[in-house]
Amino acid sequence: MGNYSDNRRRFIKQSSVAMGGLAISNISSPLDIFSQNSTIADPIRLGFVGIGGRGSYHLDVALGMEGVLVPAICEIKPERLYQAKRWIEESGQPTPRLYDKGLTDFKRLCEEETLDAIICSTSWEWHAPVCLAAMKNDKHAVSEVPIILTVDEAWELVETSEKTGKWATLALEQAMLESSDGLALLNMVQKGLFGEILHTEGGYVHDLRFVKNNPAEEPWRLAYDVTHNGNLYPDHPMNRIMAYENINHGDRLEHLISMSSKAVMLHEYAELNYGRNSEQGKIEFKQGDVNTTLIRTANGRLITLNYDTNTPHPRELFRLQGTKGVYLGGSALDGPKIYLEGLSPEEHEWEPAAKYLEEYKHPVIKNYNPTPRKSALRGHGGNSNTTPLTWHLLVNALREKKMPYFDVYDSVTSSVVFPLSNLSVANNGKSVDVPDFTKGKWKTRPPMTIG
Structure with missing residues (x-):
């Protein structure tokens, strides 16, 4: 039995390396968008x-x-x-x-x-x-x-x-570009490390009860909880999932089903903080506290989107499953985890993903070395003192008069989960078709290239 297991692992490892080499040969080098010698003509x-x-x-x-x-x-x-x-x-x-x-x-x-x-x-x-x-x-x-x-x-x-x-x-709203891990994972996917991607799960799971009820924050969000019930914020997970699953670039979203739990948490929050007979305490909320939307693609892949901004919890997890392995990330973990069949040291056991994320660091990240700013950035977006990669890519696209890598078709496809999930929830989880905004061009459009 031990010899069989060792031979099996050796065969899988050799196959993975071979397939990875084939995938690498088909990926073009990124543009040198960070060259310090480029001349800025018209502003x-x-x-x-x-x-x-x-x-x-x-x-x-x-x-x-x-x-x-x-x-x-x-x-x-x-x-x-x-x-x-x-x-x-x-x-x-x-x-x-x-x-x-x-x-x-x-x-x-x-x-x-x-x-x-x-x-x-x-x-x-x-x-x-x-x-x-x-x-x-x-x-x-x-x-x-x-x-x-x-x-x-x-x-x-x-x-x-x-x-x-x-x-x-949505060129400035790319969660995949907010850290080097997201692009490294894309690099691993495109080089075949996970085999064929079968299922990706992510979501917007972020406790916003205080934000929704604070006039100085974003109280307008509360109005949507009164009038809507579905996934009201699909884009943060979708913009990376679409790249990993080649949506609109060899595959497309075909149909979805969506269901929500009952709505209790916003009402409870209002009663505890403002009183049962207060104006806030009398509001009736339509949005379920937890929503799950399941999407199937034309090529048979699955996407699970979770949406929850009303319950007490840490931030969400992210999971990507392929025919050769699986990746699990998120702030709730002690670092991202990975399992690659035939490559991981223990069968069916997680290992830290750090060494893979470093080995497969995306070329764009390797070339990304902006000059530090004099002070941290202001506004809602973090206090980094470097220019975000998203902005470099956007300005480069404008200078070169080209479409950003996440284009108009990708952007509307990402956001259309909002109204379609609401329609499915309203019809007791009935399946809803997703429009093909590319009008068939998804079959021949190349994979997303960052850079």
């Missing part, structure tokens, strides 16, 4: 619509990048508008033009300004309208998540992009 001109927590973060990033100008800003709250104006002036740029005449003044900005792109960080219902106004006025658009709230908005963004030649994207 990239950006307009900002919405300058709250996330918008101010993006603005601060842009103001610290060479060759990026911010000539115009739009915001409905005066304190945010004038804070942004002050930041721009303090950075040494000219005083921006201010657009503050109501909720739709972004349309006037898009019509009057000569800009390369609009950065949209408004509340959710304005994301698609801002993107459409930008594209219809010869500007690209970059949105916070979700980029759309309805299937009709998704189709309108795709058709407007195809008609105008301008794009709308």
